[in-house]
Amino acid sequence: MSSLNTKIQHVFNEPACENNQGKDVKARKKGCSKPLTPGAAAGGCAFDGAKIVLQPITDVAHLIHAPLACEGNSWDNRGTASSGPTLWRTSFTTDLTELDVVMGRGERKLFKAIREIKEAYTPPAIFVYSSCVTELIGDDIEAVCKRATEKFALPVVPVNAPGFAGSKNLGNKLAGEALLEHVIGTAEPDDAGPYDINILGEFNLSGEFWLVKPLLDRLGIRVRACIPGDARYFDIACAHRARAAMMVCSTALINLARKMEQRWDIPFFEGSFYGITDTSEALRQISQLLVKKGADPEILGRTEALIAEEEAIGWKKLAAYRPRLEGKRVLLNTGGVKSWSVVHALMEIGIEIVGTSVKKSTVEDKERIKHILKDDNHMFEQMAPRELYAMLSEHKADIMLSGGRTQFIALKAKTPWLDINQERQHPYAGYDGMVELVRQIDLAIHNPIWRQVREPAPWDCQPAVREELPRTKRETTTLHVVQEFTGTTADDRGEW
Template sequence: MSSLNAKIQDVFDEPGCDKNRSKEAKVRKKGCSKPLTPGAAAGGCAFDGAKIVLQPITDVAHLIHAPLACEGNSWDNRGAASSGPSLWRTSFTTDLTELDVVMGQGERKLFKAIREIKDAYAPPAIFVYSTCVTALIGDDIEAVCKRAAEKFGLPVVPVNAPGFVGSKNLGNKLAGEALLDHVIGTVEPDDIGPYDINILGEFNLSGEFWLVKPLLDRLGIRVRACIPGDARYLDIASAHRAKATMMVCSTALINLARKMEERWDIPFFEGSLYGITDSSEALRQIAELLVKKGASPELLGRTEALIAEEEAIAWQKLQAYRPRLEGKRVLLNTGGVKSWSVVHALMEVGIEIVGTSVKKSTVEDKERIKQILKDENHMFESMAPRELYAMLCEHKADIMLSGGRTQFIALKAKMPWLDINQERHRPYAGYDGMVELVRQIDLAIHNPIWSQVREPAPWERAANETMRAEAGAAAEIATVHGFKKFAGATVDDFGEC
C-alpha cells in the first residue's frame, strides 16, 4: 500500500494539469480534480476509471481480482470498437468468495487464474486489476504478477487502482502510470520512421478513430499507438519511439503525455477531432511537430492541400443542412473536451448554443469556451435535472445533446435529444463525422414524432369531446330554464369536471 500511496500522490501533484498548475505548492498536493464529498456519488470509482482506459487494448486479457460483482458492474461500459482481436470482450475475474478472503486464498487463486488464461487463450499480455476487497485484505498483486511473468514467459501487468482510492479520473491516470511502469518502452521496434505519432485519450467510440486514420494515412503519417482506442499490446510497448503525440482528452492521460515527453523527448499538444476547423488545426499541429522532429518540410504543404480538399467536400455537404438548422438552439450537457470542441463544431453551421456544461473541463477548456461563446453566462458547472427540464419545457432550446443518463429529461419534456457521450452508436469525429453529427441533429429536430407526442392522447381527446358535449348540454338546459349567464358556455368554463 505504501507504493500505491506514493503513486497516488505523484499523480495528484501533476504539473501538466492546467487547473493544478495555478495553485500554490501546498494546495497542489491535493490534486487537480474536484475533491469528493463524503456520502455523495462519485460518478465512478478509480477501478472503473482504470478499466475504461485499458480495456480497449483489444488483444490483452483483462483479469479482475475481485468478487464477481466488481467485474459485472464495469464490464464493457464504453462503446469502443476493435478492427481485429476480440479477447478484450471476454470477461475474466477471480470471483473471490467469503471463504477465499477468510482463508487467505486470494493470491493463490489469482496465480491459478493467470495460468488458466495463458493456457486457454495465449494472449500477448495479461492485465491484472486490483479492487477494493483485494487491496483491503492485502493481496500483493505486483508480486503475483512478477512471479507469473517469470513462470509463464509473458507480460503480466499489475494495475493498482482499487476503487476506494479516489474518483474515476484518478483511475484514468493510474492506468497511465501502469502503462509507463510496465508496458511502454519494453519493446524496441525495427521500423522506426520520422512520421510516427501517438494519439492519447482517443477511445475509438463507435469507430470514430477510423474516420481520422485514413487522413493520416494519406499524409504518410503512421499512428504507432492509439491509446487506448483499437490498440494492440505491442504497439503500446513500442510507443516510446514515436516522434510526436496528440492528446485528445487531457483530463484522463495528461500524466502519460508529460512523462513520455520527459523520458523520451516526445512533444505533445492537445487538440480536438470534432468539427471542421478543429480537425484541420489538429492535422496542422501534427505536421508541424513532425517537421520540428526531423520530418521533411514538404509535409506541411501536403497537409494544407489535404485540408483544403476535405474542407471543401465537408462544407458542400453541410450546405444542405444550414437552411434547416440556422438559428436552432442547442443545450449541451456534457463535459471535458466535448464542452468546447462540440460547441465550436456546431457554431460553424449556424447553430446557437444556449448552454454548455463545463463539468470535468480543465481551466484551458473553459478559456476556449469563453473565446468561442463570448459570454460566460452560457457556461454552467452543473445543472439540476429540474433546471434542465424547465429550460426545455420553456422552449429555450430546440434540442439537448447529452449522455444517456439525462435523455429522459428531454423525453419527459417532449423535446428532441441526441446522445453525444461514450454510449453513442454513431461516430462524430473528423470531417465525415461532423457531417454525420449535423445530419443526426437535423433528423432529431425535424422528426415528426415530436409534433405527434405533443398532441393530446386519444383518451384525452375523447374525454375533452365528452366534456364539450356535457358543457353544450348544460348550456342548452340553462338557456331553456332562463339562466342566460350559462348560455354559450364552453368546456373551459366548466373546468375539468
C-alpha cells in the same frame, strides 16, 4: 497501501494540469481533487476509470482480482470498437468468495487464474486489476504479477486502482501510470520512421477514429500507438519511438503525455477531431510537430492540399442542412474536450448554443469556451435534473446533446435528444463524422413524433359543444333533412 497513497498523491500533483499551475505550493500538496464523501464515486470509481482506459487494448487479457460483481458491473462499459482481436471482449475474474477472503487464498487463486489464461488463450500480456476487497485484505498483486512474469515468460501488468481510491478520473491517470511503469518502452520496433505519432486519450467510440486514420494515411503519417482505442499491446510497448503526439482527452491522460515528453522527448499538443475547422487544425499541428522533429517540410504543403480538398467536400454536404438548422438552439450537457470542440463545430453551421456543461473540463477547456462563445454566461458546472427539465420544458432549447443518464429528462420534457457520449451509436469524428453529427441532429429535431407528443392526448380533449340555434331555424333545418330523406313534402304527408 502506502505505495498506492504515494502514487495517488503523485498523480494529483500533475505539473501539466492547468488547475495545479495556478496554486501555491501548500495548496498543490493537497491535490487537485475534491475530498471524497460517501457515495461520491457512484458515477464511476477509480477501478472503473482504469478499466475504461485499458480495456480497449484489444489483444490483452484483462483479469479482475475481485468478487464477481466488480467485473460484472464494469464489463463493456464503453462502446469502443476493434478492427481485429476480440480477446478484450472476454471477461476474466478470480471470483473471490467469502471463504477465499477468510482463508487467505486470494494470491494463490490469482496466480492460478493467470496460468489458466496463459495456457488457454496465449495472449501477448495479462493486465491484473486490484479492487476494493483485494486491497483491503492486503493481497500483493504486484508480487504475484512479478512472479507470474518470471514463471510464464509473459508480461503480467499490475493495475493498482481500487475503487475506493477515488473518482473515475483518478483511475484514468492511474492506468496511464501502469502503462508508463510496465509497458511503454519494453519493446523496440524495427520500422521506426520520421512520420510516427501517438494519439492519446482517443477511445475509438463507435469506431470514429477510423474516420480520421485514413486522413493520416494519405499524408504518410503512421499512428504508432492509439492509446487506448483499438490498440495492440506491442504497439503501446513501442510507443516511445513516436516523434510527436496528439492529446485528445487531457483530463484522462495528461500525465501520460507529459511524462512521455520528459522521458523520450515526444512533444504533444491538445486538439480535437470534432468539427471541420478543428479537424483541419489538428492535422496542421501534427504536421508542424513532425517537421520540428526532423520530417521533410514538404508534408506541410500536402497537408494543406488535403485540408482544402476535404473541407470543400464537407462544407458542400453541410450546406444542405444549414437552412434547416440555422438558428436552432442546442443545450450541451457533457464535459471534457466535447465541451468546447462540439460547441465550435455546431456554431460553424449556424446553430446557437444556449448552454454547455464544463463539469469535467480543464481550465484551458473553459477558456476556449469563453473565447468561442465570447462570454461565460452559457457555461455551467452542474445543472440539477429539475433545472434541466425546467429549461427544456420552457422550450429554451430545441434539442439536448448529452449522455444516456439525462436522456429521460429530455424525453419527459418532450424535447429531442441525441447521445453525444460514450454510448453513442454513430461516429462523429473527422470531416465525415461532422456531417453525420449534423445529420443526426437534423433527424432528431425534425422527427414528426415531437409534434405529435406535444399535442393534447385524445382523452384530455373536451368534446366540442355545438352552438344552440334559434328554435324556428332548428325546425326549418329538421324539415329540410326529412324532405331529403323521404323525398316528400310536408303537404304530401299531412300534419307532423
